[in-house]
Amino acid sequence: MSTKFRYTPGDIIQDQCKPFIKVLTTEAKRHRCDNCFVSNAHLGCCQGCHRMYYCDQECQKEDWKNGHRFECTSIAFKTYRGANLQLMFQLFRTWATLKKPGIGDKPCVLYDGSTKTFNTLMSHQSKHMENASLVQDCAYIVIKLSQEDPSVTLGLFMKYFGIMQTNAFTIRNENESERIGLGLYMEPSIFNHSCKPTAAFHWMNGVEMQIRAVGPILEGEEPCISYMGSLMSREERREELLRRYNFVCNCPKCKTWSDSGVDYKNVYFLLTTLIDPVTVGRLKWRQLVKLHSELVPILESIYYRYDDRVTNQFKRMADYAMTGGRDKEIPEAELASLIRDTEERLLITYGPEHAHYKEFNVNLGRLNCSAIPYPPVLA
Numbered sequence: 001m002s003t004k005f006r007y008t009p010g011d012i013i014q015d016q017c018k019p020f021i022k023v024l025t026t027e028a029k030r031h032r033c034d035n036c037f038v039s040n041a042h043l044g045c046c047q048g049c050h051r052m053y054y055c056d057q058e059c060q061k062e063d064w065k066n067g068h069r070f071e072c073t074s075i076a077f078k079t080y081r082g083a084n085l086q087l088m089f090q091l092f093r094t095w096a097t098l099k100k101p102g103i104g105d106k107p108c109v110l111y112d113g114s115t116k117t118f119n120t121l122m123s124h125q126s127k128h129m130e131n132a133s134l135v136q137d138c139a140y141i142v143i144k145l146s147q148e149d150p151s152v153t154l155g156l157f158m159k160y161f162g163i164m165q166t167n168a169f170t171i172r173n174e175n176e177s178e179r180i181g182l183g184l185y186m187e188p189s190i191f192n193h194s195c196k197p198t199a200a201f202h203w204m205n206g207v208e209m210q211i212r213a214v215g216p217i218l219e220g221e222e223p224c225i226s227y228m229g230s231l232m233s234r235e236e237r238r239e240e241l242l243r244r245y246n247f248v249c250n251c252p253k254c255k256t257w258s259d260s261g262v263d264y265k266n267v268y269f270l271l272t273t274l275i276d277p278v279t280v281g282r283l284k285w286r287q288l289v290k291l292h293s294e295l296v297p298i299l300e301s302i303y304y305r306y307d308d309r310v311t312n313q314f315k316r317m318a319d320y321a322m323t324g325g326r327d328k329e330i331p332e333a334e335l336a337s338l339i340r341d342t343e344e345r346l347l348i349t350y351g352p353e354h355a356h357y358k359e360f361n362v363n364l365g366r367l368n369c370s371a372i373p374y375p376p377v378l379a
């Protein structure tokens, strides 16, 4: 797969991708709507199954259409009491989605004009069959459901599980602080992995995924995303990718081992120090700047300049500076330059519509206001 287009950092490659299948995490259930995944304190419970929670009738109707109509009676509260709930919701929704005739073979058009169908996605089913407790959990659901739908077999449900495990994304909330669900997106499932990705994805408007270029993508080159979030050495990355996705990574970074000189323990230490609010609260601004200046060049050597991991580090620094920084004696010029740099990075990595950029602007507004002294009291 290649593209005749050429992308530069900040270009949108895929926009408003909607999940083909989505399931909330059990932790997010009852706090977030099962349809739009938005956090809501006043959710209504589906009176058919007492398992699904929605913002309103509109969300309920949409989810009904997307598959709940097929699972509502079967999934009802009384049954499946001893089931692994996360697995149950995931398998049921996959089964329910595929109940619509022909949907498994319905082609989905990808950004480069090629097509893909659910039934052609990789499942690595035989590998998952070796996991005895997973097979047991799955069999519990299959035995019950097959009484109602004889087409349900252990093999079919293990294939469904495998497809989700291999292709689905962990959905995070917009500011990325929370794992809220699992989503299978057809369009992004075409993107291959690179340990130095040229494209990055994030969520907007609840469950819509956007993919943007964060590195230069030349004509004929395919954009790659990263399947893993955390910082790891080549050995650790390869091990994790093999375990989770069944391939040995041969991306340019792994092939040339361009990061062989990077001390990942130190990178991890720097990053965790700068993320932890308690530690940060104890440090002086100068000390924070020292750690930041040590971390950024390393990050920019292992990722592209506009990779979300680099941009997020700038945003953290700008947030500290703008919200708690006034008593940290930050020189005006230094603050202005940090703000300029952060804004430029946020606009390219996430764009002006993303929650990160909006939050940055709110903090900036507060900073400007508090910087203006109050006028003298009128007599």
Ligand SMILES: [Zn+2]
Binding pocket: 033, 034, 035, 036, 037, 038, 054, 055, 056, 059
């Ligand atoms: Zn909703």
Ligand SMILES: [Zn+2]
Binding pocket: 046, 047, 048, 049, 050, 051, 052, 068, 072, 073
């Ligand atoms: Zn229901």
Ligand SMILES: [Zn+2]
Binding pocket: 194, 195, 196, 237, 249, 250, 251, 252, 253, 254, 255
């Ligand atoms: Zn790699």
